[in-house]
Amino acid sequence: METLTQKDGRNSKYFEIQEDGVFVKNNFTKEINEYKVYFPDIQFDEAVFRKKKDPVLIGIVISMLFNSILLTIVINEGYQLSQKMGIIVFIAALFPSLIVTALCNNEFRKxxxxxxTASKPLIFSYTKKEMSEVDRFILNIKESKKQFFLKEYYKVDNLIPVHTQISRIHWLYEMKYISESDARFIIDELENKKELSKDFKIRT
Structure with a gap:
């Protein structure tokens, strides 16, 4: 089984390609989220999302920090505060910038x-270091999905109606999972089975 583990600080993501789908486990700081996405629910439309650090917010925080320092200096010089009181004033002046930083924490992250595309989230971290590994893993998901449907559909099944099986073969061909010759071969097998079934019914 192919696996992929991605870490982001104390958080991590784990992906595992299984026989019938992809198992996902998200380890967050205070919770664990597990689910499975089955191959029929995976479509493979890909999207890349990139978010840069917000320079405006960074500038605001830096400006607030400098203002806090200047305010502390002015108050210290004006009131001749002790070192202990100066530290308290500085912390109090710094408090607004700390609040802004905490509230906008995600905006500072790249x-x-x-x-x-799938019925449940299949989202991978995609930094420069991770690109090739993620792309290779997605290719493995696609190949595993292909093998899953070949195993399920590319066969003659005596319990499933012939027209249903032929529709499945057409779908495999449209998805480029099988060649035209492969499709014709199995369809001929199914048509022969259909004719034999008709002959048997006539005789009986």
Whole structure:
């Protein structure tokens, strides 16, 4: 089984390609989220999301920090505060910038992600270091999905109606999972089975 583990600080993501789908485990700081995305629910439309750090917010925080320092200096010089009181004033002046930083924490982070369309989230971290590994893993998902449907559909099944099986073969061909000759071969097998079934019914 192919696996992919991605870490982001104390958080991590784990992906595992299984026989019938992809198992996902998200380890967050205070919670664990697990689910499975089955191959029929994976479409493979890909999207890349990139978010840069917001320079305006960074500038605001830096400006607030300098203002806090200047305010502390002015108050210290004006009131001749002791060292202990000066520290308290500085912390109090710094408090607004700390609040802004905490509230806008996500805006200071640079994010790169790649997702594939599915019924449940399949989102991968997509930094420069991770690109090749993620792209290779997605290719493995596609190949595993192909093998899953070949195993399920590319066969003659005596319990499933012939027209249903032929429709599945057409779908495999449209998805480019099989060649035209492969499709014709199995369809001929199914048509022969259909004719034999008709002959048997006539005789009985």
């Amino acid at each position: 994010e790169n992600a790649k997702s594939i």
